[in-house]
Amino acid sequence: MQGMMEVTGLSEMDSIGDFFTWFNKRSSYTIYSRIDRFLANVARFQNNSNVTLNIPPPSISDHALLYLNMGRTRDLKRAFKFNNYTVGIDGFEELSREAGTTI
Template identity: 50%
Template sequence: MMRRKELFEMDSRGDYFTWSNKRIVGTIYSRIDRVLGNVDWSQAQLNTTIKILPPSVSDHALLYLSNHVPPRHVHRFQFINCIMWAEGYKDVVKSCWDLPLEGSTMFVLWKKLRRLQPVLRKLNKPLICAKQNISKAISNLIKA
C-alpha cells in the first residue's frame, strides 16, 4: 500500500525503537511508530527533521517533528568614502536615484536607499577586498 501511495518512512534521529512493554524481565522493543511522507511533501519541507525522544510516562516514544529554518545571515552595508571617487559613481547614483517613486517622503527616501544599496555594493566590493588585504598585510608585518 505504501508503494501505491508513494509513501516512504522519513529519516529520524534519536532512539531507533519507538515502543517498549516497559517490563524488567522479558523486555520487548519495537519500532511501531513512524512518520510517513511523499516526495512532494519532502521537497516542500526541506528543513523538517524528526527526532525520536525517549519514552517517559507512556510506553510509546514521542516523535518530535521540527521545521527549523536556519536564520539568514544578514550582511550589513558598509559605505566606504573613497567610493565617491570611483569611476562612474555619480552616474550610477544619479540613474538609480532619478527613477520615479510615489509615496510619503520618508517612504520614497527609504525605497531609493534600498534600491541604491545593491548597486553600491558592487562598487564597494573591490575596495572592501583591498581594505581587508591591507589589514592582513599590516597584521603580518606586526607579527614578523
C-alpha cells in the same frame, strides 16, 4: 504496510534519536518495536527539507513522542496571539483559587 506504501507513493521519514518507538516497560523480557512512524510523499520531503523527525526515549508512556522540528522558519512580522478560553469555563476561577494559582 510495505505494499500500501508502494501503491500510495509514501516513504518513511528518517529520524534522529531512538530507533524504537515502543517498549513493554518490563525489566525482564523487554520488547522494543518501531511501531510509530511518520510517512509522507516525495513532494512533501522535497518541499520541507529542513524538517527533521525527532524521537526521544519513551518516558511516562510506553510510546515515544514523535515530533517534527521545523528548523528555522521565516521571520513572521505579526504579533503573537494567545486566546485563553479556559478562563471562560464555569467554575474555572474557583478551581484556580483552590489550586493556589492566579489568573
